[in-house]
Every structure is written in structure tokens, then in C-alpha cells.
Amino acid sequence: MIRAEEFERLRPLLFSIAYRILGSVSEAEDAVQDTWLRYEATPTRPTSAKSFLSAVVTRIAIDVLRSARVRREEYVGPWFPEPLLSDPYQDPERSAELADSLSMAALVLLERLSPLERAVFVLRDVFAFGFPEIASAVGRSEAACRQLAVRARRHVAAGRPRFEADRTEREELAGRFFDAFKEGDVDGLRELLAADVQAVGDAGGKAPLWGRGAFGVENVARLLAAFAPRFTGIGGIVEPCEVNRHPGAIFRDRDGKVLGAWALDILDGQIQAIRAVLNPDKLGHVGPVADAWAALREANAAFRCHDHRRSTQWGRAESR
Template sequence: MSREDVFERERPRLTRVAYGMLGSHAEAEDVVQEAWLRWERAGEDVRDPAAWLTTVVGRLALDALGSARARRETYVGPWLPEPIVTAADADPADRVTLDETVSLALFAVLERLTPAERTAFVLHDVFGLSFAEVGEAVGRSPEASRQLASRARRAVESARPRATPAREEQERVVTAFAAACAGGDLQELVALLDPDVVWRSDGGGRVTATRRPLHGSAQVAKAILGFARRPPLGGYAADVNGEPGLVFRDADGVITVMAFTIDAGRIAEIHVVRNPEKVTRVPAP
């Protein structure tokens, strides 16, 4: 197998690794392209191409993450990643699964970690690299890398749902949510929301969106019904980074992606991506 064939075999996974750290398709592709250039210059003595390439991508993504975080300090409102969307009725082989990427809810937790913690968690816990390989990417010893991943894991575990229901139950809740919004049913909507539900909306300052996270079922439900007062122009059920979600075009023509985290039968988190620059790859309703 040629070096180019080896790289192309690994490209999809490398792109997922870079996306999992950066939350940007374009930045992930830039990182993978730079990894290709380094692969070309590496010579023929690479014993484990998959591990070598993943480590290189991790190191490059860590560097890119520093620059990205500096830009996000001036970002308008909450920052959410570019969503990965597939229609809910798509071929199961085409569906995004959580072992292939990270959910929007997980990205919200990762944003609170240091770049090194985030890198260690994504490379080890999500993509299965050894701590020796993680250490090469973050410039730390294997033991230090283990500690980074452990701190990140504690943060992630503290934010996980207490009881994640089966997929069918998640879809039922999202369908009921859509019906309550369409019917303007405040009581039903509040019943579907966890009392401590969190709403995050990313408009990037380009379209209407809440500038701060909203908390609590009453506040979130009123905001949702205010947003849904003008019926959307079209929409569909979708998988959004492995979570049940909705995609619709609102009354102003803005494509909106919503992802839901369901905990014990209620909606615990809603992540809404409306920034037009982040939905260019989303199939339009």
C-alpha cells in the first residue's frame, strides 16, 4: 500500500480527531492537510502509521486550539461547534455515533477545560490513544497525561445525564417537544423540561440568539415559545453530533440546528446553532 493510500485510509478518523478538539470542519481539515505534509516528509520508518498520524494531528490541533480560544474571547454570545447533522431517517451506516465524534453537550464541557486537558481527554477517552502517545501530543510525560485525562474525565462525568434513556425514548421526547412548540402549549413544554434545564444559543452576532445561557424550565419555555411564535418554513428530525435533534428554517429563513440532551425522560440541555457560518454543511429543510 502506498503512503498516500495509507493516509487516505486514516483521513476520516484523523478528521474526527481534529474536529473533536476544535469543533470546526475547516480548521480540522487544515490540521489534517498539515499532517499529510508531515507524513510525506517522514520517510519510510514509521512503524505504526495510525498512531503516528493521530499523535501528529493531536499536536497540531492543540496548537490550533490556542489560537481558536483567543478568537473566542471576543465571540458574541455562547460559542458552539459546527454541528454534524444527518437526517433521523438516514441509512444507519451514515449516522453519526458518539464513538465517532463528540456531542454538543460534551463540547460545552470541553470548553471549560485547559487545552492540554481537552487534548488528553479527546485523544485517550474518545479515540483510544495510549498515555505515551497522548504525552507526545501534549508534550508531557505519560503519567502527567494520565492526570490531565483524569481531571478532564471528572469534569465530563459530573456533567453527564444521570439516566440516559433509550434512543426511542429520546426521540419520543423530542417529538413531543416539537409538538408543544407548534401548539404553543406552555404547560406541556414545561413538563418536558428538566427544572434545571440549560439553553445555549449560538448566533455569532450575525442572527438573533440569546447572548447568555438560559436556566430553568420556566425561563427556557417562555423563550422557546417566543421564538416559535412565527412558524418555521420547514424542518426535519435529525441526529446532531449523535444526539436527537431538529433542523428547521425559521420564519426569517435562518437555518437552525437544535440538539437535546435527555436525562431521566426530560430535556436537560438544549444547544442551538444559528450562526450562518456554522450551518453551511447542514442539509437545508
């Protein structure tokens, strides 16, 4: 019973470590479950349950990531992590590090690292583990772990994402953005988007996508304004929420089934990037997943019908 209680107390930390190493909710949950099975089978009680369990979940996550790398290299289009709507691990003293390390931008950046570099970076720079504990977790010497940390920081520093520091300001801007989107307000969208904004989606070849993405304020504003009436016209629902501890939204069909998750990067009072996770394989943990292709066909048909009616009305008006 004591072991089970210890494990449950540490489960949020273990999941948060595994998710940041793997970028997958389902794989992180599996890694945590495997960690429990190994802990339960250990004949002697470890001196530190936290150190032992963190080491076990890290080793499992490294092994999973090594095999996942092959799949990700063959992935169709951009690869984004599975969206996480709430981080179970909370630490007020490291709140900023935890939030920034969970963002879509940061997790995509960590894909540049080797599995060992990524694990060392997560344990050291995100969760502040000591090098003796990290060395035990990854099976390397302390000196080697220090070198891995230096290399990881160097890679990360080159593209480290920056975000709006004030959470209230971020949320207020995101609210204005989604209001402008739902109204198809091109001018309103332009005001909120950075000049070099990018809108990129991860569909994995299994859902409709915005081509290879849209870049620049004019292209992105027009893309969103054109998409909005099609989406709302079939009863689509935009549900603003935190996605990976940053402003975003879940998109649902009229029945509440999930079509996608959007995450926003906000800096200097403007939206720098919109990342949309559309691959249905990455959305099952959010809720029942909709048929995005069917929704697209319905939206296009409804829009063509609406456009035809408008053309007919204009024609009648001009003939009078």
C-alpha cells in the first residue's frame, strides 16, 4: 500500500517528464504504467522513490523515443506533439520553466536533440535534477551528462522560443483573435498577427491541411477569414482553452467531436505562430474524434450553396 501511495504521489511528475521527452500523451502514459510495473516488481524498497521512479521512467522514455525517431522521419508533413490540455505536475518555484518547456514551439525544438540530450535537458533544465541523479537515470557518467547538457543547451539556444510574459495579456489577445476568426474579420485578424506570422498544420496525411502552411500577415489573415465561414456555417465550435500551457483552442463539429487543436505563440502583443494539430491519431485523448474529411465536404458544399444563392439574388437585383 505504501508503494502504491508513493507512486500515485509521484505520478504527475513522472508523466510530465515522459511527455516532455516523448511529445506524446499516449506514449507518456504507457511509460508511466511500465514504470509502476517495474517498481512493483522491485524486491527492495529504494532509498528515494522519486529518484528511482524518475530514473526508470526516463530510461523507458529514451527507449521509446529511439524507436519513434524512425517513424517520425517518415512522417507525412510537419510533426507536432500531441496537444496537452492540462499538465498534472505543478511546481510554483519552476512555473515559468514548466510552462515554456511544455509549449508546442519548445517541444518541436527538442526534436533536434538526440534522445540522451533531450532526456538530460528535460531533467536538468526543466525539473532541476542534480547530475548524480541524471547520471543514474541515463546510464552515463556525471561528466558525460554535463557535456550532454551543454550540447543540448547550445542546440536549444539557437532557436529558443520567446513568449509573452504576462499570462493575462496573452489570454486577452487570444480571445480577441478567436472572436475575429469566428467573425471572419480580416482587418481584425491583421491587427493581431505579426508581419511574419506562420500558420502550419500537422495532419500526418490523415486530415485536411492548409497545404504546406501559410506565411505572412496577409496570407494568414485571408486564409483564416476564408476558412471561418465554412467552419461556423456547419455548426463548428471554437472552444478557447490552454493548449500545452499556452493560449489555444479545440475545434469541434456540431456534435462536439474533435476536429483539431490550435496552439498560439504570442510575443510583443502579436501572434507569431499558429500550430494546428489535425492528425486524428493525436486527438483521441481529447475526446471522440470527428471525420474531418466529411466535415470539409459538408462545409464546402454548404459554402457553394450559399455562394450560389447570393449570386442568384444579385442577378435578380440587377435585372430589375
